Amino acid sequence: MTTDGSVPDPHAAEKTSTGEDRSLLIVDDDSAFLARLARAMETRGYSVRTAPSVAEGLKAIETLPPAFAVIDMRLADGNGLDIISELKARRPGARGVILTGYGNIATAVTAVKLGAFDYLAKPADADEIDGALRSIAPDHADLPENPMSADRVRWEHIQRIYELCGRNVSETARRLSMHRRTLQRILAKRAPR
Numbered sequence: 001m002t003t004d005g006s007v008p009d010p011h012a013a014e015k016t017s018t019g020e021d022r023s024l025l026i027v028d029d030d031s032a033f034l035a036r037l038a039r040a041m042e043t044r045g046y047s048v049r050t051a052p053s054v055a056e057g058l059k060a061i062e063t064l065p066p067a068f069a070v071i072d073m074r075l076a077d078g079n080g081l082d083i084i085s086e087l088k089a090r091r092p093g094a095r096g097v098i099l100t101g102y103g104n105i106a107t108a109v110t111a112v113k114l115g116a117f118d119y120l121a122k123p124a125d126a127d128e129i130d131g132a133l134r135s136i137a138p139d140h141a142d143l144p145e146n147p148m149s150a151d152r153v154r155w156e157h158i159q160r161i162y163e164l165c166g167r168n169v170s171e172t173a174r175r176l177s178m179h180r181r182t183l184q185r186i187l188a189k190r191a192p193r
Contacts, residue, residue, distance in 0.1 A: 022046045023066040024133075027057035027083055028099070029076045037070065040126035054078035058086055065091035068133045073100030084116050097132045099124055151192040158186055 024046040028034045031052065038048045046068065051057040054077045060066075061083065069087055071080040084096045095117040118132040148156070158176065162183075165171040169187070173180040 021067040023064070024048050024068040024070065025051065025057065025060050025066040025087075026070045027051045027054070027060075027075065027080060028070075028072040029053060030072070037126060037129070041070075041130065044126065044130050054080070054082055057083040061087050061090055065094060067091070067094055069094060069096040070129055070133070071096060071098055073098050081116075095133055097129060099129075149192060155186070155191050158183070159191075162187065 022045055024041055026034060026037055026041065026048060027050070028037070029052050034050050034052065038050050042048050049060055049066065051060050052075075054075050057071065057075075057080075061069075065087060069083070071083050073080045080098060080100075084098065087094050087096055097118045097120060098116045099120050099122055101122040118135070120128060120132055158172075161175055162169075162172045165175060169183055170180055172178075173183040176183065
């Protein structure tokens with residue numbers, strides 16, 4: 001409590017002169033991208049904290065839940081969706097954006113159900129991220145200019161099942177009714193355009 005008996009605002013340091021809380025947590029295991037994005041978002045008026053892992057992201061949220069978060073989907077020590085769900089539990093009004101190089105419909109739906117405000121595919125620039133964080137409503141209805149090809153959709157589905165099976169090739173092949181060697185060849189190739 002302060003001397004006048006009121007409870008201090010834990011987010012006071014992150015508020016702008018207009019009283020808007022601009023605290024932002026960025027979680028990404030790509031250190032170069034993390035540093036660039038942090039600098040870019042600071043120039044846009046955010047009070048930025050960074051974390052390179054799920055564990056450190058969760059610790060940052062526990063310490064002081066931010067008003068905004070930009071979280072990579074796949075991190076070395078886990079899934080960014082764990083951070084989003086914890087953020088929404090600790091600060092329901094927070095806006096979180098999931099970034100991923102593995103964009104697919106099922107993951108986007110899961111991210112939104114867990115509390116993500118928007119979902120952007122990498123590489124997303126700071127302007128896109130800032131726009132997503134500050135938009136009134138997520139803009140998922142626009143038809144993409146370059147939609148995924150059927151080969152890409154198939155590849156994304158295989159990658160999703162592979163991840164859900166704990167990266168076990170044999171189990172993934174069994175669940176997809178596919179020969180294990182065929183699956184290994186698909187997994188070894190780059191993602192189709």
